[in-house]
Amino acid sequence: MGRRTGLVDVTVTYGGDPALRGVTLLAEAGEVLAVVGPSGSGKTTALRAVAGLQQLRGGRVLVGGRDVTGVPVAQRDISMVFRSTTLVPFLDVAANLTRSAGAFGVPAPEAAQRVVARSKLLGLVRLLPRLPHTLSAGEAGLTGIGRTLVRTPRAFLFDEPLAHLDAAERSRTRRTIVEAVRKTGVGALYVTHDQAEAMAVGDRLAVLHEGRVRQVDQPRRVYEAPADTFVAEFVGGPGIGLLPARLVTSGGSAGFRVGERTIPLWGPVPDALASRVDSPVLLGLRAEDVTEAGPDADPGSVAVPVSVRSVERPGRDAVVSAEVGLPGEADGARLLARIPGGTSLRKGAHAQLLLDARRAHVFDPSTGRALLHPN
Numbered sequence: 001m002g003r004r005t006g007l008v009d010v011t012v013t014y015g016g017d018p019a020l021r022g023v024t025l026l027a028e029a030g031e032v033l034a035v036v037g038p039s040g041s042g043k044t045t046a047l048r049a050v051a052g053l054q055q056l057r058g059g060r061v062l063v064g065g066r067d068v069t070g071v072p073v074a075q076r077d078i079s080m081v082f083r084s085t086t087l088v089p090f091l092d093v094a095a096n097l098t099r100s101a102g103a104f105g106v107p108a109p110e111a112a113q114r115v116v117a118r119s120k121l122l123g124l125v126r127l128l129p130r131l132p133h134t135l136s137a138g139e140a141g142l143t144g145i146g147r148t149l150v151r152t153p154r155a156f157l158f159d160e161p162l163a164h165l166d167a168a169e170r171s172r173t174r175r176t177i178v179e180a181v182r183k184t185g186v187g188a189l190y191v192t193h194d195q196a197e198a199m200a201v202g203d204r205l206a207v208l209h210e211g212r213v214r215q216v217d218q219p220r221r222v223y224e225a226p227a228d229t230f231v232a233e234f235v236g237g238p239g240i241g242l243l244p245a246r247l248v249t250s251g252g253s254a255g256f257r258v259g260e261r262t263i264p265l266w267g268p269v270p271d272a273l274a275s276r277v278d279s280p281v282l283l284g285l286r287a288e289d290v291t292e293a294g295p296d297a298d299p300g301s302v303a304v305p306v307s308v309r310s311v312e313r314p315g316r317d318a319v320v321s322a323e324v325g326l327p328g329e330a331d332g333a334r335l336l337a338r339i340p341g342g343t344s345l346r347k348g349a350h351a352q353l354l355l356d357a358r359r360a361h362v363f364d365p366s367t368g369r370a371l372l373h374p375n
């Protein structure tokens, strides 16, 4: 088992309602396993189970390779940051940090040294003499993180540790967390509902949904090869459009029939889709692979008529959300396109979006499971 930390086939129920259903989540030594999922998917319950704060219906808990199922919380030797930090109110920040290290047997001079080092990394030095009630929510959050990182436990648990921080602090602090985990060589489970944060912080990413693990893999792999439509829609900004289609073949060449258009694959039916000819499929098209039709359009693409529902400008580019207007089962399906920010497209406009079937993820429409990913 190595020195892994996490859950093995764990089930937790609240008054009969399952919150975790046979969940296995294991961080390797020195690894940050980011656990991401929507509200209510079971993320906090998973961390509480590792910490020993949650009774299990079944399964085992490992901390640093040791089976701690049934072991009391205090004997698990875990350092945790939960969303709201409780600092000792009558001790200043420095004493709160030192106390945490000292409580776990770190000798006083070494504890003091670590407190200074971590405070510098987290930008906490100026807060050291302050009492908790004088701290802003963000500063209290940083102090809570500092307190977690001043010692080397058998495992780290983070539950939305950056919740109270501003954007600049968030990226600096998450780097500090990752570096500290690597340096100590113990495993960390890092819970967030923010998929972008999870992608940035996780060596691997676990996607939870309704108490089940949908996929665990490196962030890039999860993005490039989502296991199902839930993962495809949840992970990766600005998003993915899902388009009902039918796999067709003509003269040895395959394509996807969308309404009255056929989007060619420019080759034979891929092996993974061999049993799906003439069957319905669901195409997943990431916004960056969908463009607006124009004179420079890629000749490999096919235009689909849409009506624009919204245009957002998160940065240099614009993200267009649009409804397909083709008679048939794809009518009304939603596509997303990332196009240059200077576009004149507005809500309500009619436009043509270009699709390239070779960039499509293909899913089984009844189970949502992935059948094929683009190369």
Ligand SMILES: Nc1ncnc2c1ncn2[C@@H]1O[C@H](COP(=O)(O)OP(=O)(O)OP(=O)(O)O)[C@@H](O)[C@H]1O
Binding pocket: 014, 015, 018, 019, 037, 038, 039, 040, 041, 042, 043, 044, 045, 046, 193
């Ligand atoms: N003490 C409790 N009693 C009953 N149900 C609970 C309790 N705690 C959590 N639940 C339920 O268990 C499920 C998982 O909750 P959990 O808090 O683990 O989700 P989460 O993914 O952390 O959500 P969020 O991101 O909103 O914090 C939810 O349906 C929630 O309503």
